[in-house]
Amino acid sequence: MIILVDMDNTLADFDAAFLSLWQKTYPDEFFIPLDKRRGFHLAEDYPDHLLDKIQKICDGKNFVKNLPPISGGIEAVRELLDAGHDVRFCSSHFREYKNCITEKYQWIEKHFGKEAVDRIIMTRDKTLVRGDLLIDDKPKISGLATPTWEHILYDRPHNRQITDKRRLAWDNWRDIIFA
Ligand SMILES: [Mg+2]
Numbered sequence: 448m449i450i451l452v453d454m455d456n457t458l459a460d461f462d463a464a465f466l467s468l469w470q471k472t473y474p475d476e477f478f479i480p481l482d483k484r485r486g487f488h489l490a491e492d493y494p495d496h497l498l499d500k501i502q503k504i505c506d507g508k509n510f511v512k513n514l515p516p517i518s519g520g521i522e523a524v525r526e527l528l529d530a531g532h533d534v535r536f537c538s539s540h541f542r543e544y545k546n547c548i549t550e551k552y553q554w555i556e557k558h559f560g561k562e563a564v565d566r567i568i569m570t571r572d573k574t575l576v577r578g579d580l581l582i583d584d585k586p587k588i589s590g591l592a593t594p595t596w597e598h599i600l601y602d603r604p605h606n607r608q609i610t611d612k613r614r615l616a617w618d619n620w621r622d623i624i625f626a
Contacts, residue, residue, distance in 0.1 A: 449596075450527060450624070451537035451568070451576060453583035454551060457601040458524070458536070459514035461505075465489065468504050476500075484605040487585055492605075506543040511550035512557075519617030521558050527624075536567045537576055537583075580624065582615060599623060 455461040462481055469478055479492050486492045489501050504510065527534050536555055541547045548569065556564050568576055573583070574590030581588065584601040586609045588594070600606055602616040615623040 448580065449533045449535065449578040451535050451573070451578040451581040451583075451596060452524060453581070453585070453601065454536055454538040454554070455514075456517075456584040456603055456605075457582060458517060458520045459511075459554060460517045461514055462489075462603070462605075464510065464514045465501075465504060468510070469501070472504065473500065482604045484603070485608075487605055502543070506541060506546060508546050509550070511547050512553050514554060516558060517617060519620075523617050523620050524559070534566060535576075535578065536563075537573055537578075537581065538567065538569055539571050539573070540569055 452458060462484060466478060466481060469476070477494070477497065484492055489505075490498050493501055524534050538551055540551070551569070552564055552567060555567055559566075570576060572590035572592075573581060573588055574592040574594045576596075578596040580599055581594070581596040582599050582601050584603045584606055586600070586606045588598055598612055600609055600612045600614045602614050613623055613626075
């Protein structure tokens with residue numbers, strides 16, 4: 448199988464890293480606890496007057512590079528590769544791409560080794576990428592093409608309202624992928 452795996456909030460804990468840096472940088476500022484996140488983008492949950500500050504944190508140097516892995520994800524991808532599946536890291540760059548693109552490559556190299564960098568597919572339109580499965584926390588993935596893949600939702604607090612897709616977390620992935 449060709450299995451496309453998203454990075455932010457699927458393999459890398461973007462939300463946890465953001466919140467921790469946010470609270471360190473602005474200890475007295477409003478914040479939303481991780482389990483109360485409801486929108487896919489932070490901008491949907493936070494008030495407008497904070498959005499510039501939020502953007503600055505996410506686009507900052509070393510933010511993406513230092514994202515902590517979500518527990519079990521690295522091991523799951525390794526196991527899928529060992530089993531002969533073709534796993535590709537299918538990720539979208541931020542609009543402010545300068546740090547983000549390089550650091551996403553560094554993140555993959557750090558956690559999977561140099562050769563795994565060849566498995567990165569960076570795109571803003573995942574419907575144009577062929578595959579059997581796409582594991583991604585984004586509730587709705589749209590684009591130019593009709594996808595060849597089945598979208599399996601990576602379970603996060605922000606997407607719990609979606610009920611029409613299979614849902615996976617790194618502690619139950621075998622049951623879902625091989626169901
Ligand atoms: Mg994501």
